[in-house]
Amino acid sequence: MRTCSLICLFLLIFLYTGWAQDENSSPPKSQRKRNQNRRRRVSSRSSAGRQQLTQPSPIPVPAANVPFYNGDDTIVHILQAVLGVSEQAPSYNILPVKKGHCMVNGMVMYDKAVWSPKPCITCMCTNGKEICDETICPFLSCSTTVTQDGECCPVCSDIVEFSGDSPEPNDPNDVVLMKLPRTQDEMNEIFRKELEENSEEEEWLKAEERKRKKKKEQKRRQNKENRKLELEAKEEERIQEERRRANEEEELRIxxxxxxxxxxxxxxxxxxxxxxxxxxxxxxxxxxxxxxxxxxxxxxxxxxxxxxxxxxxxxxxxxxxxxxxxxxxxxxxxxxxxxxxxxDIHHPPLPPGCFISEITVSCSNAKLTGVPPISDPDLKSLDLLGNFITSIPKEAFNGMPNLERIDISKNKLMSTGIDPLAFKSLKNLKRLYLDGNILDQIPSELPSTLEELKLNENKLGSLKEDSLADLKNLVTLEMEGNQLSEANVSPMAFRALPHLSYLRLGRNKFRTIPQGLPASIEELYLENNEIEEIVETSFNHTINLNTIVLRHNKLEETRIAPLTWILHENLESIDLSYNKLYHVPSYLPKSLMHLVLVGNQIERIPGYVFAHLNPGLEYLYLSFNNLCNDGIDPISFHGAYHSLREIFLDYNELTSVPVGMEDMTDLHILRLNNNKIKSVSPYCICSAEDEGDSNIEYLHLENNYINTREISPYAFSCIRSYSSVILKPQKVK
The missing domain is CATH 1.20.1270 (Substrate Binding Domain Of Dnak; Chain:A; Domain 2)
Structure with a gap:
């Protein structure tokens, strides 16, 4: 009986020893599944934590240690941020950094940007300051740790090294390492943990299902947002089209x-x-x-x-x-x-519709088909506007040898119908107007005394080298509304005009600035052409140029050479309206006082663009553009704060009064109407430092989204008369 008991005891010890070896050698299937689920959940939490760290959204600085879980079950503690990370990088920026940005290693970091200068250190830009968090690793109780590649903290190793003196863990003769049989409570605890693991797995599956639904919902929202953006883009196109129509209607009205x-x-x-x-x-x-x-x-x-x-x-x-x-x-x-x-000696009566006034004979709109036969040496002016005259014979003006002005505009004259010697006998003729005819070339043999010649709205198709020969006293030349271009205008055509100061070549077909302009030119009008580029040599010899008009062309700021006119000392007025400009052009002439940029696509006023002007810009017109507040900085008007008298910023995309308006010391007119301004801050017009009166005479803020009842009583305190401030009507959101 005792022998049987010993045998049974030995068998039980042997069975439990084998079971313990199996348990130590390989975990059961349920245990492996639980470990996988645990790793999967921990890795999802770790990735979510890393996403939170790398997001550019504002990250509050923790006041105490906050635990985050990595994929290897380790806990990373984020310490409270410290200032003064090593190595302060020098700044080489010529322009100052914007408020709220950080300068790191020569790079501008935007507000709320996150970066990692060193492993295990995460930095963030907050209100212009660098705030860095350092990862602190937790204390591990295991004997063996391993730091994996790309990780900051060590983890416990699954490999256990045994010394030569330690016994083998699976030696059946070693009774100390054997596990005693588990009790019923332990087995119940194991079953309970398995149930919990199963419930956790179900929870994980439910969480995955929720994530899938969330992703689907996000995708649906993204599609909805995309549709919304498309609708907004279409609405923006519609607004642009309405604005263009408004511009056209405004031009037609003008x-x-x-x-x-x-x-x-x-x-x-x-x-x-x-x-x-x-x-x-x-x-x-x-x-x-x-x-x-x-x-x-x-x-x-x-x-x-x-x-x-x-x-x-x-x-x-x-x-x-x-x-x-x-x-x-x-x-x-x-x-x-x-x-x-x-x-009394009487001459034949004048045709019906003609009148005499002292030294002038006027036959406007008298339905004449030829020059009337008049003989009077005292006549100085002859007006034949709006008739049906088709030809001018040689002897047409023989009876009026002292004429100084002839107006034959809006007739039916052709170049072949004008005798070459028709104007030759007029030794005192100074003004000749031939607008609105059918001339295809300039009449020949014009008297050298001519000072003003108008050939607008004809069919001129060429300008040869000798077309203006002998007109040495010509001061004004107008040839708008013809078919002239750089291909049919000779570079030597203006060489014979040493006194020409006023030249109009609008509504032609020029693609570049005409060559050979005389040095005496003061006013040049080239509107409604097809000019796409201005080269550096375009105005090399026009040192007296004072006004240039280039509106309604195809100019871009990149196609205007930097040395085009920056060195001009007399150029005071430039009109670049209705071109293809996206920002205010640089390299403006230093003598500029009047700049017109209406009807472009300007989005930005670059910094210091007016800084070199002397004595300074006085008139700046930027109506009907795409300017927003991000495109205007305090340095945008640097150099013009004390000279600007009029600023037109109406019909743009401004949501508030641009910065710098309160520092304009000589501003008389400010137009901000027809924008998207929602409020007027107390010191955007009147400076808090200057207690004197402003020079503003007209301030336009109508057709915005301003609630006039919410305007601060100090907003316009520096303006002498409140009648100068126009606030109504306002738009309704």
Whole structure:
């Protein structure tokens, strides 16, 4: 019996020893599954933690140690951030760093940016300061640790090294390492842990399902956001189209106003001429009556009473028939030898619709088909505007040799219909207007006394080297609305014009600046052409240039050479409206005072772009562009704070009053209407440091999104009169 008991005990010890060896050698399947689930969950938490560390969103600095879990079950403690990370990098930026940015190793880090200068150190830019967090590894109780590649902290090693003196863990003879049989409570605990592991696995699966649904929801939101962005882009295109239409309507309105003004001026001029004619006729009648009275008294003294009465009756009859009319051309009376009374000499009457005013004959819109035959050496001006004249013969002006001005605009003249010698005899002619005809070349043999020549709205297709020969006294030349280009205009065409100062070549087909411009030129108009580029040599010889107009062309800021006009000392006004500019051009002439950039696509005013101007820019017009607040900095107006008098920033994308407006000491007009401004801060117009009155006379803020009731009472305190501030109407969101 005792022997049987010993055998049973030995068998039980042997069985438990084998079971312990199996347990130590390889974990069961459920244990391996639990370990995998644990690693999967821990790795997901670790990746989420790393995502939080690398996100550019604001990261609050922890006040105490915050644990984060890595994939190897280790805990990483983030210490409270410390200032003064080693090696302060020097700054080589010429321009100052924006407020809120950090300078690290010569690079500008934006606010809330995150980077890692060294392993296990994470830095973040917060309000212009570098804040770095250092990873502190936890204490490990295991005897063997391993630091894996790419990780900061060591982890416990699964490999156990045994010394020569230690016993083998699976030696069946070693009773000390054997595990005693588990109790029922231990088995219940193992089953409970397995159930918990299973529930945790189910939770993990549910979490994965939630993540999948979340990703699906995020994708749906992203698609919705993309559709929203597309709709916003279409809305932006619609707004741009409406803005373009508004620009066109504004141009049409301006043109219509100009046309009405011209018609009104023309009507006033006609009324003035008519009144002058009536006054002249009245004066003539008065002089006739005085002459009659004097002659009557003289005849009464020389002749007897009867003869005197007869002569008086005849003279009364003659005078009544010969009162000067508006359609009769007449010179003073001459006395015939042997006669006691002067004789009136009359020229043939002028055509219907023609009038005489002192030394001017006006035949505007008189339906003439040719130059009327007039013979009067005292005439100085001849107006033949708006007729149907098709030709000018050689002898057309023989009877008017002293003409100084001829206007034959808006007729049907062709180059072949003008005799080469038609203007040759006019030795005093200074102004010749031939606008609105059908001329394809400049008339030849023009007198050298000519000072002003207008050939607008014709069919001019070329300008040869000798087209303007002998016009040495020409000051003004206008050739707008023709078919001229750099291909058909000779570079030597303007060589014979040493006094030319006013040149208009708008509405032609130029793609570059015409060559050979004389040094005397002061005003150059090249609007409504196809100019795409301005080279450095375009204005090399035009040292007296004062005004240049290049609106409605195809210019980009990169196609304007840096040395185009920066050294000019007399260029004060440049108009680059309605081109393809994306920011205010650099290298502006140092003498510039008037800059017009309306109707471009300007998004930014670069810093120091006006810094070199002397004495400084006075007028800056940037209406109808794409300017937003990010495109305007305090250094954008550097050099112009004390000179700017007018700034037009209306019809842009501004959401607040741009910075720097409060420092404009001589500003008179500021236009910010038709933007997206939502509020007006207390010191954006009136400086908090300057207690004096502002020079602003007109401040336009209408058609924005401003709630006028929320404006601070100090916002416009420096403006002398509140009537100068225009706030209404405002848009409704």
């Amino acid at each position: 043109e219509e106003e100009h046309r009405k003004k011209e018609e009104e001026m023309k009507k006033k001029e006609e009324e003035r001429k008519k009144k002058e004619e009536e006054d002249r006729e009245e004066e003539v009648r008065r002089l006739v009556m005085e002459r009659k009275q004097k002659e009557r008294e003289k005849l009464d003294l020389e002749e007897d009473e009867d003869d005197g009465e007869n002569e008086d009756d005849e003279e009364d009859e003659d005078d009544e028939n010969n009162i000067l009319r508006g359609d009769v051309f007449r010179v003073p009376r001459r006395r015939i030898p042997g006669s006691r009374r002067p004789i």
